[in-house]
Amino acid sequence: MSNSGKSEFLIPRSLCEIENTDNLKVDSENLASVYVAWEKGIVSELKPVNIENKKPKKILFPRFVETHSHFDKSFTFGEFPNFKSTYKEALSVNLEEHKTRTNDKVLERAERSLNLALKNGYRAIRSHIDTFETQDKNIWDELFKLQKKYSSKLKLQFVALAPLEFWDTPHGEVLAEKFSKEKGILGGVLVPPFVNKTKIKYLISKTLLLADKYKLEIDLHIDESTIEPGAGIKLLLETIDRLNIKVPITCSHLSSILSLNNNEILKLGRKIAEKDIKVIALPLTNFWLLNRKDKSTALNRPVAPIKQLQKSLVDVSIGSDNVQDPWYPFGNYDPFYLISLAMPILQLNPWERLTLSSILLSPSRLLNLNWDGLVKIGCPADFVLLDAEKWADIFSSNLKREVLINGELYT
Numbered sequence: 001m002s003n004s005g006k007s008e009f010l011i012p013r014s015l016c017e018i019e020n021t022d023n024l025k026v027d028s029e030n031l032a033s034v035y036v037a038w039e040k041g042i043v044s045e046l047k048p049v050n051i052e053n054k055k056p057k058k059i060l061f062p063r064f065v066e067t068h069s070h071f072d073k074s075f076t077f078g079e080f081p082n083f084k085s086t087y088k089e090a091l092s093v094n095l096e097e098h099k100t101r102t103n104d105k106v107l108e109r110a111e112r113s114l115n116l117a118l119k120n121g122y123r124a125i126r127s128h129i130d131t132f133e134t135q136d137k138n139i140w141d142e143l144f145k146l147q148k149k150y151s152s153k154l155k156l157q158f159v160a161l162a163p164l165e166f167w168d169t170p171h172g173e174v175l176a177e178k179f180s181k182e183k184g185i186l187g188g189v190l191v192p193p194f195v196n197k198t199k200i201k202y203l204i205s206k207t208l209l210l211a212d213k214y215k216l217e218i219d220l221h222i223d224e225s226t227i228e229p230g231a232g233i234k235l236l237l238e239t240i241d242r243l244n245i246k247v248p249i250t251c252s253h254l255s256s257i258l259s260l261n262n263n264e265i266l267k268l269g270r271k272i273a274e275k276d277i278k279v280i281a282l283p284l285t286n287f288w289l290l291n292r293k294d295k296s297t298a299l300n301r302p303v304a305p306i307k308q309l310q311k312s313l314v315d316v317s318i319g320s321d322n323v324q325d326p327w328y329p330f331g332n333y334d335p336f337y338l339i340s341l342a343m344p345i346l347q348l349n350p351w352e353r354l355t356l357s358s359i360l361l362s363p364s365r366l367l368n369l370n371w372d373g374l375v376k377i378g379c380p381a382d383f384v385l386l387d388a389e390k391w392a393d394i395f396s397s398n399l400k401r402e403v404l405i406n407g408e409l410y411t
């Protein structure tokens with residue numbers, strides 16, 4: 001199969017870097033008409049289209065990056081449904097599912113997720129994997145094997161999602177040591193109510209120190225709640241200050257801080273940015289699970305306040321979270337499913353730079369990928385090509401797409 005090609009495309013203006021912009025045509029939805037050529041999987045030419053009044057019929061996106069998913073429980077909703085659709089019920093059903101979980105089941109769910117993700121246009125994914133003391137420890141060798149198996153097509157990152165107590169046990173230490181070789185990430189949950197704050201701070205310090213010892217990153221499910229707004233992030237910031245160490249940290253969810261007042265959010269945002277903590281907003285699960293009322297439709301739903309955080313210079317990504325499991329019964333590892341829901345509910349304009357940055361550029365930085373996601377000469381021809389001419393075509397139910405991986409059509 002050929003890994004070279006050329007054509008004319010529309011590209012969101014903020015996602016391409018063009019040297020000579022003199023004749024560049026950009027339409028009212030910020031889509032630029034460009035000519036792109038690639039050879040041996042690498043973009044060799046990128047220039048303004050040289051045709052009067054003729055608009056390309058395809059829109060080009062760089063392949064997408066999923067910052068937050070849960071392979072290990074994907075597609076379990078059928079067997080382990082959560083018809084109450086609450087956080088509490090999700091947790092309890094999740095624990096039931098753990099009893100029947102085997103390595104084979106996890107691997108099967110992971111491969112199913114990966115194949116969908118590839119087909120739909122992802123080039124990298126971070127997945128959390130539930131981690132507990134009684135678990136079959138071989139799962140990690142199997143998962144790192146899977147990571148290698150897919151490495152030519154997709155970059156995979158794993159986070160061990162454990163109760164914070166786990167990182168204060170010998171099991172935690174052994175896993176952290178293993179992760180220092182395999183580049184795994186330490187995960188945990190920091191969600192109120194926080195009854196014993198001293199103990200929580202102790203556990204956060206233990207996790208931070210362990211990450212520091214083995215040079216690992218941390219990714220926390222934090223403040224995914226409607227109570228005690230920002231209590232988790234405040235405890236985390238306090239502990240970082242006290243220990244005075246620099247560990248790369250991602251805060252997933254951070255949804256309850258939405259109910260702080262605007263000044264408090266901006267102030268907290270500046271502290272988060274100062275510590276170089278990255279944030280992932282997860283609107284779909286937050287909107288589905290949190291603040292549900294039996295007898296009324298509450299439109300008061302917590303989600304990380306993206307615009308205020310960006311204003312405070314925090315690097316914010318938007319992720320999908322769960323797929324067809326007790327936490328969220330829908331989704332299918334499709335970036336267009338995510339953005340066509342997330343943009344209207346978060347009131348983000350798709351033609352704006354900061355919106356596209358949170359979908360494509362921040363996620364590339366978060367996963368530390370070699371390519372920042374900007375289409376330019378020398379970047380890989382890793383594209384999603386859509387039969388579309390405007391944003392309304394992108395957010396439609398019959399979207400036709402082709403995925404190129406290193407210049408080759410993925411089939």
Ligand SMILES: [Zn+2]
Nearest residue numbers: 128221321322
């Ligand atoms: Zn999650």
